[in-house]
Amino acid sequence: MTQPDFDRIIDRRGTHCSKWDDMQAAYGVGADDGLAMWVADMDFAPPAAVQAAVDRAAAHGVYGYPGANPPYLAAIGWWMAHRHGWPIRPEWVLTCAGLVNAVAMALNAYTRPGDGVVVMAPVYHAFGRVIRAAGRDLVELPLAMTDGQYALDWDAWEGMLTGRERMMILCSPHNPGGRVWSEAELRQVADFCDRHDLILISDDIHADLVLPGGPRHRMMATVAPDILPRLVTLTAATKTFNIAGAHIGNAIIPDPDLRARFQGALAAAGISPAMLGQDMVAAAYSPEGAAWVDALVDYLDGNRRIFDQAVNAIPGLRSMPLQATYLSWVDFRDTGMTDAEITRRIQDDARIAANHGATFGLGGDGFMRFNIATPRARVIEAADRLRAAFADLQ
Helix, strand or coil: CCCCCCCCCCCCCCCHHHHHHCHHHHHHHCCCCCCECCCCCCCCCCCHHEEEEEHHHHHCCCCCCCCCHHHHHHHHHHHHHHHHCCCCHHHHHHEECHHHHHHHHHHHHHCCCCEHHHHHHEHHHHHHHHHHHHHCCCEEEEEECCCCEEECCHHHHHCCCCEEEEEEEEECCCCCCCCCCCCCHHHHHHHHHHHHHCCEEEEEEHHHHHHHHCCCCHHHHCCCCCHHEEEEEEEHHHHHHHHHCCCCEECCCCCCHHHHHHHHHHHHHHCCCCCCHHHHHHHHHCCCHHHHHHHHHHHHHHHHHHHHHHHHHHCCCCCCCEEEEEEEEEEEEHHCCCCHHHHHHHHHCCCCCEHHHHHHHCCCCCCEEEEEECCHHHHHHHHHHHHHHCCCCC
């Protein structure tokens, strides 16, 4: 494999790209002078094998309805076995139009309007948006803070449920905190769901983006096989290989009853796999793709070190230690500033578009999320801009 050039600047402006072309409307930061560090996609080209798959499809020139795709299912099985130690069967895999769509399908399959759906907050903002839009009640269990990182708070949580809850959504690894949950913690989650009779949706979309030197990510199914009758695992190649525009992801469901109910929700919504997305995933989940991911996480770790060093040198700012993902969760609470003042300095002074912490739910106030999956020159530039925007604190 040719070494990927993650330093290459790819101009995404004017390509109908949400991350760059929509940040003026969302944050008042223009693409001409701003840095896009909000939407969770990367500014990197995918592996050459993925581009080759797209080129082959374009050369063929016919884009009709796709049929059965054994190479796609085989590639998912190979990846899960070789990268995550989880041997799966092809029939367990149900394909969705991305993982937010998969969450919506799970809500339709396993809950009814008015049911409670549990998350550990703060957490990925799309969960709450979809849960509320489906007419379900969002139940936020506040994460504790231990040594600057999020921790599960079972003593507090046991008394917070009402009995109306039917589902829990676990973000593993955690977004926005970047935690890789330990085997013991995953076992505790499984036991909690068993005690409270909750279907467990484990969103593992960041499973491949674990940074070097940190803890190993484990799939819930390998840690707590007894939870399989209530477990739905969500995976996707889209985050790993920067192909989110393909809108494709998987619900891997070993239990036949759970699988049939999810399949029914897919059928009711008319969801079927995208031809080009399947080809891209089959190409990505390969030895070449694996080597590319290894190079990627090394590069992301370098970006993390640069960004953390700059942020943590500013009094009142602290970047949560990042074990996985490419999303830096920065705590501004010790500055004593309001969220409005923090936002003004980042957007108006530094000209950076970053996610507002409050959008991640309970406990997000005073934080901002920065996407560091961009060429290193931009990370260095972002660090310089933040230092200037908060120069009065130094």
